Amino acid sequence: MTITSIIGVIALLVVAVFLGIMARGKWKSFDEYLIGRRDIGPWVTGLALTGSAISGWAFCGSTAVVYKVGFAGMWFAGIWTLVGNIPCVWLAATKTREFAAKLGAATVCETVGRRFESKALQTLVAASMLFFLFMYSVGQLKAAGGVWYAVTGLPPFWCLGISIFIAWLFIILGGYMGTQWFIAVKGAFLGFVGALIGVWALIYAGGFGEITKELTAQSPKLMNLIDPTLPKVGMTQLFSSYVGILATPVIFFTMLVGFPHNVSRFLGMKKLSKKEFILLCFVVWLTAGIPVMLDCSSNGLVTRVIFGTNLLANKQWGADLAAPMLSWAIGGSGLLAMYLTGLVGAALGTLSAMVFIMSANVTRDIVKLWRPATSDKSMFYLGYFLIALFLFLPFFWTLKRPPELLAVFMGLAGMGLGAIFFFVNVFSYYWKRATKWGAIFTVVFGTIATMWGGWAVLGRTPPLLGMGTMEWILVGGCAFLYFVGSLLTKPPSEKTISLLFPAKK
Amino acid sequence: MQPELSMFSWYVWGFLIIGTFLGTLIGTWLIVRRWEE
Numbered sequence: 001m002t003i004t005s006i007i008g009v010i011a012l013l014v015v016a017v018f019l020g021i022m023a024r025g026k027w028k029s030f031d032e033y034l035i036g037r038r039d040i041g042p043w044v045t046g047l048a049l050t051g052s053a054i055s056g057w058a059f060c061g062s063t064a065v066v067y068k069v070g071f072a073g074m075w076f077a078g079i080w081t082l083v084g085n086i087p088c089v090w091l092a093a094t095k096t097r098e099f100a101a102k103l104g105a106a107t108v109c110e111t112v113g114r115r116f117e118s119k120a121l122q123t124l125v126a127a128s129m130l131f132f133l134f135m136y137s138v139g140q141l142k143a144a145g146g147v148w149y150a151v152t153g154l155p156p157f158w159c160l161g162i163s164i165f166i167a168w169l170f171i172i173l174g175g176y177m178g179t180q181w182f183i184a185v186k187g188a189f190l191g192f193v194g195a196l197i198g199v200w201a202l203i204y205a206g207g208f209g210e211i212t213k214e215l216t217a218q219s220p221k222l223m224n225l226i227d228p229t230l231p232k233v234g235m236t237q238l239f240s241s242y243v244g245i246l247a248t249p250v251i252f253f254t255m256l257v258g259f260p261h262n263v264s265r266f267l268g269m270k271k272l273s274k275k276e277f278i279l280l281c282f283v284v285w286l287t288a289g290i291p292v293m294l295d296c297s298s299n300g301l302v303t304r305v306i307f308g309t310n311l312l313a314n315k316q317w318g319a320d321l322a323a324p325m326l327s328w329a330i331g332g333s334g335l336l337a338m339y340l341t342g343l344v345g346a347a348l349g350t351l352s353a354m355v356f357i358m359s360a361n362v363t364r365d366i367v368k369l370w371r372p373a374t375s376d377k378s379m380f381y382l383g384y385f386l387i388a389l390f391l392f393l394p395f396f397w398t399l400k401r402p403p404e405l406l407a408v409f410m411g412l413a414g415m416g417l418g419a420i421f422f423f424v425n426v427f428s429y430y431w432k433r434a435t436k437w438g439a440i441f442t443v444v445f446g447t448i449a450t451m452w453g454g455w456a457v458l459g460r461t462p463p464l465l466g467m468g469t470m471e472w473i474l475v476g477g478c479a480f481l482y483f484v485g486s487l488l489t490k491p492p493s494e495k496t497i498s499l500l501f502p503a504k505k
Numbered sequence: 506m507q508p509e510l511s512m513f514s515w516y517v518w519g520f521l522i523i524g525t526f527l528g529t530l531i532g533t534w535l536i537v538r539r540w541e542e
Contacts, residue, residue, distance in 0.1 A: 079518070079521055082525040082528075082529065083525060083528075086529050086532065086533075087532075090532060090533070090536055209512075212511050212512055212515065215511075216511055220511065223511035223514050224514065225513075225514050225517060274540040277533075277536070277537060278533060281529060281533045285526070285529050289526070293521070293522055293525070297518060298518075
């Protein structure tokens with residue numbers, strides 16, 4: 001079991017280095033390093049979106065939620081994945097490419113800054129994005145490290161340490177192109193393993209009828225779509241009240257459409273034909289849709305059928321063992337090794353996507369913006385250092401417990417990122433009346449509200465309000481300030497508007 | 506609770522999976538029919 005898992009992870013890392021080396025000759029300048037040549041096709045782009053959206057949490061934590069609370073957990077566990085990823089393609093794919101190309105932008109922040117003709121906004125967006133991505137990235141390796149240790153008995157130090165070194169290597173060698181390729185390969189692998197485990201688990205458990213019978217015998221409430229016995233404040237509101245459950249599709253929609261590391265997958269995409277756009281939608285549906293929906297719902301239920309509450313008795317890892325133990329129970333050490341490889345890949349791919357953006361937030365969106373004379377060479381060196389730093393910190397906090405305050409803010413970072421950037425970035429592709437002040441109000445409110453929400457929902461005992469209520473406050477507040485702030489202030493110049501929103505022929 | 510009654514959750518689950526598949530198809534079709542090459 002341990003040997004096959006080690007072989008799996010080594011194979012993943014060899015592929016990563018190979019792709020980094022392959023992409024090495026593809027960029028000549030810092031701009032090309034950041035964005036490639038805007039010539040990546042629908043297969044790689046679609047798979048990279050899948051790879052970026054499916055994090056270590058989606059591949060492990062989601063099964064744990066359903067294993068723990070039953071069917072009611074599926075709303076939060078990712079049944080809405082497609083409700084976010086497909087609209088991300090519909091709304092952001094061609095527009096991100098078009099806006100970035102027309103504005104000569106190499107990052108999402110630069111696109112926003114130039115679209116609103118404001119260097120101050122670009123800096124603010126970069127700082128807010130950096131803050132949120134940093135918090136969000138801290139937890140990325142946690143699941144992979146814990147599960148690796150629990151399953152193989154080997155300390156996660158070496159597995160994750162070597163993995164992040166390899167990640168650093170392929171990011172600096174391959175730049176945007178190499179990172180995109182690696183995330184795409186990982187996306188394809190996750191889609192395959194996710195579908196395999198999901199379908200295999202359903203067949204193994206004897207189908208829907210058998211699962212229902214077994215779970216009803218354990219506890220009838222495991223089959224309920226809502227569990228009103230759980231607290232209606234804190235995170236459990238998402239399983240126990242309609243306010244919470246109705247917030248879950250909104251969370252997934254805004255998060256997956258707005259995530260900068262998702263939207264950035266389209267920066268280096270080629271101009272698509274109609275057929276290529278259909279192919280892009282199909283690739284995302286195939287790899288990020290059905291497999292993840294199974295992983296996030298039925299897998300947890302089958303694990304509960306097989307193991308009952310036994311896994312919860314493990315004080316250290318508890319429900320996090322649900323997904324790996326399910327793979328082992330239904331497919332033995334071979335499937336478990338595939339799962340573990342997928343989990344390390346999931347964590348590494350999403351982390352790489354985020355780290356690449358975080359380093360560009362500093363180099364391109366702050367340093368180069370305010371000091372244009374900075375040489376490409378200095379930017380490269382600063383970038384390499386920042387990538388190493390941003391990879392190291394999540395690794396460090398996987399081995400060592402993160403500070404309490406950071407742990408609290410991490411919980412809502414995804415929601416905050418989604419609520420802010422859905423409006424400031426993606427909605428602004430379509431609404432030409434949007435203004436920089438509308439965007440600034442949204443970023444400031446979203447950032448402060450997310451920090452307050454982290455304390456009110458997760459930091460305080462007992463929680464002040466539920467996570468679903470907090471999502472409504474966040475999205476509602478961001479929408480209000482974005483629209484009202486924009487309508488009350490002056491839009492960008494006619495020149496920029498006519499460039500980005502040409503009159504229809 | 507009767508097992509027949511608890512199958513309801515699976516119907517909702519199946520509806521979501523099939524619904525998102527059909528939604529993907531319909532939405533993509535609506536976008537590409539107005540596609541400007």
